[in-house]
Amino acid sequence: MYSLIVFLPLIAAIIAGLGGRIIGDRASMWTCSAAVVISFILSVIAFFEVGLGGEVVHVKVMTWFRSDTMAVAWGIYVDQLTVWMLLVVTLVSSVVHIYSIGYMAHDPHKPRFFAYISFFTFAMLALVTADNFVQMFFGWEGVGVASYLLVGFWFKRTSANNAAFKAFVVNRVGDFGFALGIFAVFYMFGSVDFATVFQATPDMAGRTISFLSMELDFLTVATLLLFVGAMGKSAQLGLHTWLPDAMEGPTPVSALIHAATMVTAGVFLCARISPMLEYAPVTLAVITVIGASTCFFAATIGLTQFDIKRVIAYSTCSQLGYMFFAIGVSAYPAAMFHLGTHAMFKALLFLSAGSVIHAMSDEQDMRKMGGLWKYIRITYMYMWIGSIAIAGLPFFAAFYSKDFMLEAAWGAGTGVGLYAWVLGVAAAILTAVYSWRLLFMTFHQEERGSPEAMAKIHESPLVMIAPMALLAILAVFGGMLFYDLLVGHHWHDYWKDSILVLDSNPAMEAGHNVPLWVKLATLVAAVSGVLIGWQFWIRNRAIPGQLAERNKPLHAFLFNKWYFDWLYGHIFIDPYIWVSKRLWRDGDGRIIDGFGANGIARVMANASRRVAALQSGYVYHYAFAMLIGIVAFVTFYFFESGGGH
Incomplete structure (x- = not known):
């Protein structure tokens, strides 16, 4: 069964x-869809056996390669995390x-x-079933x-070719x-x-490795x-x-790759690698700072973008x-919990955006939308559910998962934990603002689309709308x-040994006991954030323009994505x-x-x-040359003879 889960797709x-x-196209689409659905059904069975039943399954598929002292097997390792x-x-x-069966219906390359x-x-x-780093790297590169x-x-x-190339190159930096x-x-x-590495990790704590005449903590170097x-x-x-530019791909790609997987x-x-990270506190601090900075930084940019998929x-x-940052404060279960709930509501948002784009004849600019709720009401309902869920309003998915990550950051009782909590709360406000900005600009306000585009608006077919219902249900009830x-008080009963949290890192337990005002x-x-969004884009729509006009440098800074692309362009x-x-010119061309x-x-x-100039055609020239x-x-003969004597 476990091999089928992996290899059927x-x-x-x-x-x-x-x-x-x-x-043919139809058989290709349904073959691929059926294979993945069967994998999902088998995964549900596996969840009951492994997740709820407490079993751990390890299937050795084959010996992948053997080189001197290094032997790597292809194994399927399924524990509670997997x-x-x-x-x-x-x-x-x-x-x-x-969903793609309907969305890609008019594309000539459906089998591909x-x-x-x-x-x-x-x-x-x-990747997720790997039992060793090399197999994980294979899935990683795959x-x-x-x-x-x-x-x-x-x-x-x-633009699509450039985006694909950019994604590939930037990811190679991380992959290196x-x-x-x-x-x-x-x-x-x-x-x-x-298994071998994690078992030996405690003995490696405190050991150093020489690099450029420096003695560096090994676990810190490796985990960084x-x-x-x-x-x-x-x-x-x-x-x-690379991530925003990757929106050049079809919307189902955005939902599958760039939202949930x-x-x-x-x-x-x-x-x-929590058994390694727990013995590398410097790495955990770095992860916390970068995660917290990312959550705030990206939220500020989302406020200013107009492409519905880029938002x-x-x-x-x-x-x-x-x-x-939840990982960084050792709240690994909280991070994995939010990973799951985020997959539910973010995939729903992306697929809803795809339904909007489908209805608007491939238009993605929110400034050319407006008033769509009258035309695509089911999509409108899905977008509302996804927006409420991501904002963290009671009692939708992120209300449980995102809130607990913030509570764990506070409960960690560290400087970096406090840094994460402050930026996380600020990002929570901005998340609600840009979510409602998207919702109001797309579905409310006046109709801004061209008459031709507005005349063609229609709800997506059932094959697109129906599967989104499952995501909508989970976006509502998945958290509770x-x-x-x-992540409840007995979270260890589920995760067992798949995640290690040392007693010295109390964020998970402390997260349940934070003061009421933190909750x-x-x-x-x-x-x-919701009220700000309503005030700015429904009640008094002049405010965003006025703020942008009064704070031109700040607006330009955010609209240009903190100038990261500009900096990378100039620096690299x-x-x-x-x-x-x-x-090319001097080296290859001239030299x-x-x-x-x-x-x-x-x-x-x-x-x-x-x-060729000697080939004149006159006999006396040739005779002279012969002479x-x-x-x-x-002369040469006489000189050589004389030299010999």
Whole structure:
């Protein structure tokens, strides 16, 4: 059963990818969708057996490779942490597959699209079921390749190609850190198996490693390198620039990859290596600061964007920041709980946005929308549910998960925990503001679309609307359904040994006992954000423009995304292009071609022309040349003879 969960999507991807032209579009779509739905059903069964039953399943598929002292097996390891991810990944993937049947109905390359998303699902499942770092890295790179293919799916668009390339390159930076972390782990532990490494970790605490004449704490170095990989994949501050541009892919791709699965791989990685992180307090502090900074930074940018998918993309970046600062204060169960609830309501928001775009004939600019609630009421209802859930209003999903992460940050009782709590509460206000800004600009206010576009507005087909209902139900009830199980007072009864939290890190227990005003602060933040959104975009719509006019530098700073792309362009891209041009013109053109291939060719051509000039066609010229040759040979002979004597 566990092997089927992982490999069914791969089999379907091969069938659709290689045999799509033979079996046709419809068969390709339903084959891939059926395979993923079966994986979801089996994951539900696995959740009852492993998650609720307390079992741990380890299936050895094969010996992958063996090299000298290093042997790596392909194994399927399913514990309580893994089965939660299996449930989330297969649920969202199933909904997206079925939704895509309607969304991609007019696309001429449906088998290719479904092969890509099924392959992505397989790679993600391989990642979360890995029992060693190398297999995890295989899945890690697999989802990266699939992301590149899906973001650039509409390859005739220059913007899509550029976005896919950007996502691929930025993620390679993080992946390089991940790879170095794996090398460091093997160097110190002599193994890449999770069980072996985690068992030996306590003995490694305090040991150092020499680097550039410095003695550095080994676990800090290794975990920081692994976290760099997580930063890239989960779009944390500094390596986040690829995520908004990745919205160039089809909307189902955004829902699957950039809301619920691939971008949460970094969170899963950090939860998986909790036995290492617990002995690396410096790394935990770094994770807390970067996560908290990301959640606030991305929320400020979401306030100023007009592309409906980019607003939700920055929201994803912000919510991932919450998960990471929860990891940083050792509230791993809280981070994983929010990972699940976030998948439910964020996938719902992305798919609702896709329904809006579908209704508006591919228009994504919210300034060209307005008044849509009258035309697409089911989508409108879904967007309301998703917006309430992400804002953290009672008693929707994030009310339980996001609030508990903030309470755990406060309960940690550390400086970085307080930093995370302050920025997290501020981001909670901004989250509600940009969510209601999106809702009001898209569905309320006056109709701003062109008459042609407004005349074509229609609700999405049932094949798109129906699967979203499951996400809507979970966005409403998912928080209260899983709260006690995952983060309640007896949270260890579920997570067992899949997550390690040392007694010296009390955030999980302290989070349940924070003062009442701390609990109310998050609720007040959410309600305040909603009221601000209503005031700015319904009651007095002149206020946002006035604020932007009065604070032009600040508005430009936020609208231009804190100038990260501009800075990277000037610091990395422009110098790289300059050096490349110089190497091309001067190095390749003048030196290699000039003195090399082309230079030799010019010398031979000049010599040939000079020799050709001797071919005059006059007999006396040839006779004269022969005479000179004979004289030269005779002279040479006499001189050589004389030298010999």
